[in-house]
Amino acid sequence: QSALTQPASVSGSPGQSITISCTGTSSDVGNYNHVSWYVQHPGKAPKLMIYDVNKRPSGVSDRFSGSKSGNTASLTISGLQAEDETDYYCCSYAGNGIYVFGTGTRVTVL
Amino acid sequence: QVQLVQSGAEVKKPGASVKVSCETSGNTFSAYYMHWVRQAPGQGLEWVGVINPNGDVTHYAQRFQGRVTVTKDASTSTVYMELSSLTSEDTAVYFCARERPRTSYFDDWGQGTLVTVTS
Numbered sequence: 001q002s003a004l005t006q007p008a009s010v011s012g013s014p015g016q017s018i019t020i021s022c023t024g025t026s027s028d029v030g031n032y033n034h035v036s037w038y039v040q041h042p043g044k045a046p047k048l049m050i051y052d053v054n055k056r057p058s059g060v061s062d063r064f065s066g067s068k069s070g071n072t073a074s075l076t077i078s079g080l081q082a083e084d085e086t087d088y089y090c091c092s093y094a095g096n097g098i099y100v101f102g103t104g105t106r107v108t109v110l
Numbered sequence: 111q112v113q114l115v116q117s118g119a120e121v122k123k124p125g126a127s128v129k130v131s132c133e134t135s136g137n138t139f140s141a142y143y144m145h146w147v148r149q150a151p152g153q154g155l156e157w158v159g160v161i162n163p164n165g166d167v168t169h170y171a172q173r174f175q176g177r178v179t180v181t182k183d184a185s186t187s188t189v190y191m192e193l194s195s196l197t198s199e200d201t202a203v204y205f206c207a208r209e210r211p212r213t214s215y216f217d218d219w220g221q222g223t224l225v226t227v228t229s
Contacts, residue, residue, distance in 0.1 A: 001171055001172050001173070003154070003156075032214070034214035034215070036214070036215035036216070038155070038216075040155075045205055045219035045220065045221060045222055046147075046155065046205070046207075046216075046219055047219070048215060048216060048217055051213070051214075051215035051217075052213075052214070052215070057217065089154060089155050091155075091157070091215070091216075093214045096169065097160060097167075097169030098157075098169055098171065099145070099157040099160075099214075100157060101147070101154060101155040101156060101157055102154070103154050104154035104155065
């Protein structure tokens with residue numbers, strides 16, 4: 001049950017696209033299409049952005065998209081905006097009722 | 111949006127136990143899985159455990175096995191997480207989060223409860 005691996009930081013200029021990776025194993029990310037992504041602003045609770053690898057809850061901007069290949073899931077933010085500057089976490093189901101989060105990525109808008 | 115209302119901040123001594131509560135609506139309490147997630151200061155999110163809608167099945171992260179207990183109280187629609195044998199490494203904000211059955215994601219979160227372990 002090791003944490004999924006995310007880059008500590010990703011940066012981009014306004015309007016650009018960035019991608020955050022989330023690498024697990026064949027026991028979690030690679031074995032289930034139950035990868036979700038959460039955004040967390042300082043001092044706040046996380047908020048769901050993507051579920052089941054690539055589905056968006058209602059109300060979430062279509063600038064956010066998800067994908068998966070093998071043991072690595074990815075979150076892409078298109079048309080980067082200043083308000084996107086904060087922390088992002090992936091999460092995967094790992095079987096037997098267990099979940100595992102990613103290490104977290106700080107997005108910086110240059 | 112659904113309200114998950116957690117109990118207030120706690121200060122505990124090493125070796126003690128803490129019990130954090132998460133009050134839900136009646137529908138959420140009876141129909142959803144309820145998870146606990148923690149976040150140490152300046153650190154990432156860490157999944158702790160979950161209880162099923164019926165309250166008769168729990169699963170915990172391996173590192174907390176034997177030290178954490180998640181329970182439900184139907185009379186108050188409240189979910190509890192108790193963590194024992196506290197050390198300074200347990201200092202964190204603890205969140206409750208809701209999962210609709212057969213979905214595997216957390217669609218609503220409590221506001222968080224800071225637990226500080228200090229001598």
